[in-house]
Amino acid sequence: MSNVRNARWLPWLAIFGSVVFLGLGTSWAKHTLFPAVGAQGTTAVRVGFSALILWLLCRPWRLPLSPADRRAVLLYGAALGVMNLSFYMALRTLPFGVAVAIEFSGPLAVAVWASRRALDMVWVLLAMAGLALLLPLGHAVSSLDPVGVLWSVLAAVCWASYILFGKRIGHLPVGHSVSLGLAMAALVVIPVGVAHAGSALLAPSVLLVGLGVAAVSSAVPLSLEMVALQRLPPQAFGIMISMEPAVAAMLALLLLDEQLSAVQWLAIGLIVLASMGSALAVRRSEPAPRAAQLPAEA
Template identity: 35%
Template sequence: MTALPASRLPVPPWGLAVAAMLSVQLGSALSVGLISTVGPAGTAWLRLSMGALIFLVIARPPLRSLRRSDLPALLGLGVATGLMTIMFLAALERIPLGTAVAIEFLGPLTVAAVRGRSRAALVWPVLALVGVVLLTEPWGGTVDLLGVGFAGLAALGWAVYILLTQRVGDRFTGIGALSFTIPVAAATAAIVGIPQALGHVTLEVVIAAAGLALLLPVLPFALEMLALRRMTHTAFGTLMAIEPAIGLVLGLLVLSQTPSLLQLAGILTVVLAGAAAQRGGQRRTEAAAPAAPPSDLDLLG
């Protein structure tokens, strides 16, 4: 059966992007159970290792196109991915999912603000930042400072990840680069993850990690690539402002983490910012099918 081209898919591009974010946040929410068994670093190591195996099977590393000058960016991106995953899961062990996602999102928000070409372009990231503050509620007296610190480090890692993806995305297309970077991320997480998980890894744990790897990173990258064929990278990147809201909702549904009224106001704020940024972001039909597929690593450039 012939696959439909990206421009003829019945799902709108923003729907694919939102589905990718749902997969990411569902994978994060379901990781909480594994964290309680093998720890945050152990969960990161197992999930990334399963993801690395999947990518090695479905996308052979493009070794022939690899140049020595590519190694710093590839290794840096892999290390940043591994550290970002560990820090986020460590935050998730201590603070609610929506709060952790909101703080982590400050990384791409900062990059978006610095890269803005005009003052008008800063309106939507700034509005999303207001929503992030409402979701985080930093003025609350019961804030877990260590959890917030871990989420802040994850935000820094996400910012570095975005900067490195542009370099890698300029050199590799499709998912080939992931067969380089995800194994590096798994090896990075293994340094802390193996000692933390030692003695707790069972067949059930491995199966759970494999399932989580499908939710994050395998499925999101496939959906993101389809979305990026029909959206500008700027629209896609700012649309990600709704990710803290998705994290908050899934925290409520999956983890029974009840949001406050201010956090609900934060949801509305970031959704409005994301919707406004997405408006007019769909590519013209003639631009929707490039000669080479857009890089799955250049998600926010």
């Protein structure tokens, strides 16, 4: 009986572990790598090592791709690369939890756009209310840096694009599509990181921390999510992953001392609630593509 109970809890614990490890890795990167190589260099090191780890683990060269799949992988990987770069650029001036909350509007928009339920308007209004509390609209509405917000919005657009392109390769094995996508993402962000940080990227401390960040924030979360995806329906997965902005804000508070106002906490709560509601409304007959359900900062 205990084995059955443990098996039931396993996918939920896997998702929670994935979100926590992702937040830990990103907080570690912001605290340690940002001062050394900047957001661009951090993205290059993290995505580059993540791609290398998954390339060696999944060995995607064993499965040939059709021309259509190759084009889809290129678009999917490019969106993933720009998404990661935009997100880290936003983290230069935005609190971690706030950046994640704004970025979450991308997948939420895709989920709502694909649905025709009247109830989804409730989730749209909740998300809009949350974003209205976060975005620096008008005069002194928020203390958030407008440039950082724009980077977060770009990350949201890229996340939406990443999901749409991911649908085209949803028939491929998860490890295969993600490893190829990360390889393409690395080709996008590494030149940017090299142009910004130069030889500083080759410092032993940067390489060592970059490898650790890649393992903690990519390899471990992706592995845990693969476990969960095999055992949960898409809407249940979406509900659990929706807690990411709140977890990110809590970790940033504990690890980076990033204090948020009551209004910002309320805004994050509204966006999390909108994401959970949208995921809960997804029909079981319309499963989301596996590759598109992986974390934003893959």
